[in-house]
Amino acid sequence: MLKERFWTAVLLAPIVLAGLFLSSFDVFKLFVAGIVLLGAWEWANLAGLIPSTARLAYTSLIAALMATLNYYSPAGEFSGFLWVAVLFWWMAAFWVVRYPVVSGWQASWQRLLIGVLVLTSTWMALVTLQHQPKGDVLLLMLLLLVWGADIGAYFAGKTWGKAKLAPNVSPGKTRAGLWGGLTSCALISLCFIVYLELDLLLGVYLLLIAMLAGLASVLGDLFESMLKRHRGIKDSSQLLPGHGGILDRIDSITAAAPVFVLCLHLLSMS
Template identity: 50%
Template sequence: MIKQRVITGVILGALVLLGVFWLSPGWFAFFAAAVVALAAHEWGNFAALGQLGRSGYALLCLALVALLQVVTPLLDTAILTLAGLFWLVACYVVVRYPAIRLECRWLKLLVGLVVIVPTWLALTSLKALTEGELALVMLLLLVWGADTGAYCAGKLLGRRKLIPNVSPGKTLEGMLGGLATCILIGVIIGLSRELPPVALVYLVALSLITGLASVLGDLFESLFKRERGIKDSGRILPGHGGILDRIDSLTAAAPVFMLGIHWAPMF
């Protein structure tokens, strides 16, 4: 199982980096749309949809993505801002679970669109920046760093459960280790770009907030899997489960990071 996970992880990482550096913004948008369509298909399972219903839900997601291709940049910013506000509500839901439950099928489907579609918008908006490749790589490093740092710190120091009702395996010490990794990434990238002190502090703060969002995205998907009574969102990735299991952290981190870059452009 470990060997399978490593092989799949290496292949996925290589494909993602190829997409970031090799694809033009237009083709990258198609690549990202394919990923979110697969994620939407898996999200349909959270609402107990059949195969036909999941396919229809994925097509609806693609239709919304296509619509976003023609809206003005001002509307893009508004959508990302609403997505950021949504994740504040999601944080409350995660903390209060199971006192607050999302059992309504239509509510689950609506939430899925709010989670998945802005992820595509954030990724394509980052790619379109002057230094879009660097911005995307930093986002990926923050997400991967939060996950890896949390895993290592949790294994070594983990004692206190973070939110056991949602994800029993996560610890407070693990989360802090992941956030410390994000801060380190922000400092290294900021210093390498020779940012002035104020901009450096802002980038480090954005790295920390993005790391927190990454943890929230992971926990939020775990909540839906717990509601559905499943371990993985799908089986498309050997040893890793589904697409959602790989991009759950990104669904929250990407809109937050893009908003931060929008309000203080530095890429």
């Protein structure tokens, strides 16, 4: 398993980094759309669609929605739409905390609608972020925050983890892991504050944004875990040997990206 994870990462990392940081804006939009569409195929399964034709139809719907959004806003300004996504993640937090008591998401059609919002908002957030001044730097910061939250949580959880964070959803996650992940996010944000040469006030704002993005990344991971638990599967697919599926790799970004981008948008307006 570890060998498979290693070689999958070695082969995919250059492709992903090139698609995200070395491509034109139009190619970037297509590249991210391709990842989202692979996630849509897997989400259809999470929602209970088994036939390939049904999953293909759902994936095509997501593709059509992204194409329509791109047609009406080719410059990638979707900040206004992201309010809906952020409000959804507030609701998702309530579902995760109260699982399995609270309903409102279990029906197949409900999970399909949730997928439309989550997947399209992920694409909108990343496209909006890339189009900003210093978009590459901000995109790198977002990715490092998500990865840092995961790595910090892993090591802190292994070292100090006793109290469970959400035992009904993901028994492996601990409160100590959460604090370890947030500490990593704080350190990463401090590095970018220094690199961007921000003054004290803007630095504090960016630190707060980083912490919110870190919390959101944990929520995204927990929410997908809740869907998989409800569906009775361990991984969203076996597309990536040793890593599971695309959704297993981007679940944290689906929540962190809209929160991060919307907070940056509000900061630019202040």
